[in-house]
Structures are given as C-alpha cells and as structure tokens.
Amino acid sequence: MARGKSVTIGDLTFSSKKAAVDYFMDQREQVRASGPVTEGALFDQLTDLYTRYCNCSPGYELNGRHISGFLVDYELRDNGGYVQHLCYKVKFTNHEVRPFSVNKAVSAIIEAERV
Numbered sequence: 001m002a003r004g005k006s007v008t009i010g011d012l013t014f015s016s017k018k019a020a021v022d023y024f025m026d027q028r029e030q031v032r033a034s035g036p037v038t039e040g041a042l043f044d045q046l047t048d049l050y051t052r053y054c055n056c057s058p059g060y061e062l063n064g065r066h067i068s069g070f071l072v073d074y075e076l077r078d079n080g081g082y083v084q085h086l087c088y089k090v091k092f093t094n095h096e097v098r099p100f101s102v103n104k105a106v107s108a109i110i111e112a113e114r115v
Helices: 017-025 028-034 041-055 102-114
Strands: 007-009 012-014 067-078 082-092 097-100
Touching: 007 017, 007 041, 007 102, 012 017, 017 041, 017 102, 028 067, 028 082, 041 067, 041 082, 041 102, 097 102
Parallel strands: none
Antiparallel strands: 007 012, 067 082, 082 097
16 A cells, blocks of 8 residues: 655645545534634645645636635535535635635645656
C-alpha cells in the first residue's frame, strides 16, 4: 500500500491527502452552525487552501477578488437524482459567493507540488 504524500495547508502539516480533507470536512457542521469564518486559524488555513487551489487551477484565478470569509451550506448536486450536500463556500468582498470542493483543492495542491 502506497503511503500518502504529506501536505501543508496554512500552519498545519497533514500526513496525507485524506488527513487534510478529513480535517476540513469534519468542521463543516460547526462552521455551518457558527456562521461565516472571517478570522482566526481556520480562516487562515481555508484562505491558504483556496488561494493555492486557484493559483494552480486554470479558470479559477482570483482575478483581483479578495476573500472576506468562508461558510458552509447545503449545495444541490445531481447524482442521478438531486441530493443536498454540505459544502464549503468562499465569500469575496464584492459579495460574490462560490462553492468549492475541499477534496479537489487538496488534490490540486498536491499535484502542483509534484511538478
């Protein structure tokens, strides 16, 4: 069995992609209940995650937008039938809100580090 590659996001180093994804996913209910994360360690970690994801993913560039917070809410997805999933969303200072996948973000960062 191959050992996962470690990844650093913000001030945390995770032993694998799964550990990093689990860390953020395990906090979804708390973030949803407490409202937008606009400061503190989790805000800094999510900002690092999202910014690095955008920097290594063509089409996701920030293009001058500034992050004002992160929230978690239900997102409707079509999986052969519509189902709602708790999803992280980034909020910008221009009030735009965009959902994003923590799993895809961590994968993109790890892939970019291989190059």
